[in-house]
Amino acid sequence: MTGGDTGSGPDGGIDKLPPGPDGLPVLGNTHQYVKQPMGFFDELADYGDVVHCEFPRIDAVAVFHPEHIGEVLLGQGTYERWNFDELKELLGYEIAPRGLTFTRGEEWKQQRHFLQPMFGLNRLRGFSSAMVAATEQLIGEWDDGEEIVINEEFSELTLSILTNSLFDFDLGEHRQVITKAADELQTVADMSGLSAVEMLLPSWVPTHRNRRYTQAMDAFDNTVDTLIEERRANPGQYDDFLTMMLEKEDDHEYAMADAEIHDHLITFLIAGHETTAMALTFTWLLLATHPDERDRLTQEATTVLDGPPTAEDLADLTVTEHVAKEAMRLYPPAGMLFRESVEETTLGGYHIPEGTKILLPQFTVHEDDRWFDAPEQFRPERFTDARSDGRPDFAYFPFGGGPHQCIGMHFAMMELKHIVPMLARNVEFELLSAPQPEINMELTLQPSEDVRMRVHKQ
Ligand code: HEM
Numbered sequence: 001m002t003g004g005d006t007g008s009g010p011d012g013g014i015d016k017l018p019p020g021p022d023g024l025p026v027l028g029n030t031h032q033y034v035k036q037p038m039g040f041f042d043e044l045a046d047y048g049d050v051v052h053c054e055f056p057r058i059d060a061v062a063v064f065h066p067e068h069i070g071e072v073l074l075g076q077g078t079y080e081r082w083n084f085d086e087l088k089e090l091l092g093y094e095i096a097p098r099g100l101t102f103t104r105g106e107e108w109k110q111q112r113h114f115l116q117p118m119f120g121l122n123r124l125r126g127f128s129s130a131m132v133a134a135t136e137q138l139i140g141e142w143d144d145g146e147e148i149v150i151n152e153e154f155s156e157l158t159l160s161i162l163t164n165s166l167f168d169f170d171l172g173e174h175r176q177v178i179t180k181a182a183d184e185l186q187t188v189a190d191m192s193g194l195s196a197v198e199m200l201l202p203s204w205v206p207t208h209r210n211r212r213y214t215q216a217m218d219a220f221d222n223t224v225d226t227l228i229e230e231r232r233a234n235p236g237q238y239d240d241f242l243t244m245m246l247e248k249e250d251d252h253e254y255a256m257a258d259a260e261i262h263d264h265l266i267t268f269l270i271a272g273h274e275t276t277a278m279a280l281t282f283t284w285l286l287l288a289t290h291p292d293e294r295d296r297l298t299q300e301a302t303t304v305l306d307g308p309p310t311a312e313d314l315a316d317l318t319v320t321e322h323v324a325k326e327a328m329r330l331y332p333p334a335g336m337l338f339r340e341s342v343e344e345t346t347l348g349g350y351h352i353p354e355g356t357k358i359l360l361p362q363f364t365v366h367e368d369d370r371w372f373d374a375p376e377q378f379r380p381e382r383f384t385d386a387r388s389d390g391r392p393d394f395a396y397f398p399f400g401g402g403p404h405q406c407i408g409m410h411f412a413m414m415e416l417k418h419i420v421p422m423l424a425r426n427v428e429f430e431l432l433s434a435p436q437p438e439i440n441m442e443l444t445l446q447p448s449e450d451v452r453m454r455v456h457k458q
Helices: 030-035 037-045 066-074 084-091 105-119 121-125 128-141 150-165 174-189 196-200 208-233 241-250 258-271 274-288 291-304 311-316 318-330 409-426
Strands: 050-055 058-063 147-149 336-341 345-347 350-352 357-361 427-431 439-441 445-447 452-457
Touching (some): 037 050, 037 058, 037 439, 058 066, 066 336, 066 345, 066 357, 105 258, 128 150, 147 150, 150 174, 150 274, 150 409, 174 258, 208 258, 241 258, 258 274, 274 291, 274 318, 274 409, 274 427, 274 445, 291 318, 291 409, 311 409, 318 409, 409 427
Antiparallel strands (some): 050 058, 147 452, 336 357, 345 350, 427 452, 439 445
8 A cells, every 4th residue: 555545446435545654665664663653653643634654564554533543443343453463473572362452353252241340340449458558568668768760669569459459469479570571571562773674574583682572471471370270279269360260161151271361361460560550650750840730639639538548539539530641641551552454444534455554643642732732731630521521532542442442441540549649648759860751662651761769758
């Protein structure tokens, strides 16, 4: 497909292809992308709301208008997630093919139907005490005046909360294996800074980073197998996610293969901790440079709460909610969503051939001044009901939307609404690193350098 081509369709339908920047032979727009991935999408948006771009072996269309984003996310049957085998071939790494983030069609539908009750609001309320305990423990471990790397601290915190609530694990020595795998996964997913030659290498070439990733994932696979074996050896004493899946092994309607249980564990351990850790990191990075918003947050945390939050308090923590939402507007942890057209279609008046890769860059859409005034500014009050009225659906979609909307969304919001006010009540952070670090587009959006803070206990 060549951007901007026009012609008459055989059935008189739309045959105009989306516009886009010129690319190089073979490389397409890779050289523009690797230089500055997020800036590249801002430049693409200048071509329109539906824009063509090209990478080695990928013909893609980036979508910037909320209406068309909605069409893609809600258009099951026309748009699907990327085919896993192809993804593996293109990106050169794989993770949890039978987990919820990669299955498609009927298999995905069955899985989602089965897993959804784990995230029901009533069940989530029971996790409040695990969220409070882990946050209290973290605050207790910090010394007054200590310098901390906040992204690492939050990553450990959200991993603990996940394993103590969804899974009744004591991570012990397994923690490092999971953290290492998550780190390597971020690195291997980061295309920025790669040379053109590296972008073109077939996935099986054992580059240094592919080798490190494979080793870390092998260790993670073994750890997950051990956790499953340990649970099988001690059945009956737990009421968690893993027990629920193991019990399903004998269910004839929905029997779960070992490989699937394994992949669900990997999926939840990865999808469920680094995303929330990044939301926390960016929230506190922004608060560190916006003292007025920090004061409003503290005020709420001290007036609404008379101790750690309970599930009943959460609805009253509106300032906290607006702060977290605004941080995820400016720094959406997932960064970008991926789909492909599984049949020929049209989008925004353009022809989309079957097999076109569709890119939905949250970070560009979230900063569109058609929907957000002064979009580069941190203004939590833009999420009050009055200010949100009239904003189109999918102008803001940090958790995606439609059938694949994040299954952990309420869990994540609940975590943010426990951790943020608890920190606001107990700690003052002094930012020691850059207030606006460069952002890398890895598996999640990540600051390119550690975010360092000094802790002042209140
Ligand atoms: C702030 C935190 C989080 C953010 C920003 C986030 C973001 C997202 C987004 C954007 C999607 C949709 C992907 C797509 O449509 O292709 C998604 C899906 C998913 N998320 Fe989250 N997530 C967060 C937390 C969590 C947590 C805590 C869990 C688990 C405990 C989780 C598990 C998943 C899973 C399994 C899917 C796939 C759902 C499906 O396809 O049916 N996420 N997440």
